[in-house]
Amino acid sequence: MDDTLPAAPAAEAPWLAGLNPPQREAVETLDGPLLVLSGAGTGKTRVLTARLALLLAMKRAWPSQILAVTFTNRAANEMRERVEALIGEMSAGLWLGTFHALGLRILRRHPELADLRPSFSILDPDDQERLLKQVLADANVDAKHWPARQLSAIVQRWKDKGWRPDQVPTHEAGNFANGRAPALYEAYQERLADLNAVDFGDLLLHNLTIFQRDAEVLAQYQERFRYIL
Template sequence: MSGFSEDMPFFDEPNARPSAPSGIAARAMAARSGHNNAPDYLKGLNPEQRLAVETTEGPVLVLAGAGTGKTRVLTTRIAHILATGKAFPSQILAVTFTNKAAREMKIRIGVLIGEGNVEGMPWLGTFHSIGVKLLRRHAELAGLRSDFTILDTDDVVRLIKQLIQAEGLDDKRWPAKQFAQMIDGWKNKGQGPADIAEGDARAFANGKGRELYKAYQERLKTLNACDFGDLLCHPIRILRANPDVLKEYHKRFKYILVDEYQDTNTAQYMWLRLLAQRPQGKPGEIGRSSAETRATVNICCVGDDDQSIYGWRGAEVDNILRFDKDFPGATIIRLERNYRSTAHILGAASHLIAHNEGRFGKTLFTDRNDPEDGKVNVHAAWDSEEEARAIGETIEAYQRQKHNLNDMAILVRASFQMRAFEDRFITLGLNYRVIGGPRFYERLEIRDAMAFFRVVAQGADDLAFERIVNVPKRGLGEATIRQIHDTARALRIP
């Protein structure tokens, strides 16, 4: 049970308003202490953090440097909105960048205001998990059924390979994986087949890029399937083409919160603006850069323009830099007190990032003043083998000083750089553990098991069928599988 009164609205009653404070709101008021009359959940916040929590109305951008407590600010802000009766849990849209961050946020809010109140927050999750929820509710508007399948990367590549071969193209000259990456890039920009630039369309398969992209989308619809990019692109098109649906969500969401805003790509930015901006102009202008479409909304984005590291997968740091233009009159709050690093580390990092152009600017500092904190040392190595050899010697020296291996870590920019270290550590007999590797659902055996389930659930899922037709080995070759496909097409079996 939630702490709200019994007249709390169901999900389909977006216009209902919170009644007089009761439940968690009443408990919050009762918890107010003599110090500045603050409820318990606000205790321990520094002045800037508290300002970010209590500035609930209008657009707010929180520039949170690394280690400044941004997760605490976000979770406490949600708790504050709920505890003061400003909104019901179902009226808050809270978007995180990863599933792990969403789970952590739910746990922290539960600690602050009670687990039952967090369970009433159906719109707390990643861009894609919320996109799935929206799409399943309005699947027919995208030409799908609500039980659509979400294809993984392997399925996408196999499907594209089928289409390339059907066009009589050489799939070695024009690899399916390459085209899958191109499609993913287009969808990160919110571009369908009709939207891509002519030069991009002609860059693959002798100018057949647009036709293949269109055939791919049509095949997905036939299979009642989506890829990862569709989980945002379909909702964007639905909201743009159906003002009544968009208006429903405008009424539903009283508060919008976004984490890691600097890592959003163009499609995520378009999706967010559609939901966040209350349009005053024509429906066709919604989600575009028109002053007529802008209206005040209670949106809070938390991010750090200095930590934008995902440009290689479509992230646009300009999204955070133009926040005050997208939402005129926005309040900008800087969190600069660092609780994680030493003064030496902050000094080195600040000196480097100061060379970046086009940034808001902030100065991180720490109250930590430990004379034993080590300085940042920089060493250059001739190649990866020399680097691994030097680090191996350093680790052995630390071991002789009785330091534990569990207290040491090596960070690399890309996984291929680990090879030299692993070879060296094996030679030295050093125990090590690699953090990372394939995720659970990316493991071969798990993908095979999921494909069996998909064939049972949807017999027309030929991508899943193709995956498991030879698992375990049944002696079926590519020619036989292609003949099965051709027969299915001739009989008009999807």
């Protein structure tokens, strides 16, 4: 991209219409970090959408150089629809989605770095619970006293913290199955690998593995994204 391209004037731009002064200030602050704190229904998604549209309209980046992340599919779909309505085909190629959707996109590109084959599958919560019941049975753990659903919550919490089985701190082992949760977590991950499968938490955890294993791949994404929203 030619960084010397003149920026288009944005004063009358449609994406700025209806914004209040604080919202407009957030939209028009294009350089450096920016934190917006506000409650539900106060226009955060609208601000992000307008800021994204402004970045593209002013040619500050190509669509593929912008990473826009949301917590929910609803917010992601809303942003995509609004951006397409504002700037049309210019929005094609955006990296826009939830944390887990974007994590899956990266994992599909580099499965071998997470010891997966390209055709890996994603377990839904029911499949995950069934697999954990098998793990408990193989370890002779009473699933009535130590239910798979409880172990699932523990494992997902550890994955959200970025902990692989060998990284769970000793003091985090807890009381589940008399402190055997880390070993059960390891057995579960081994079973997932045998099945060439991942669960929801792995979509983020495996991204961490990818970037830690391959500095070149990490650098590619660091160089790709000029803006992260």
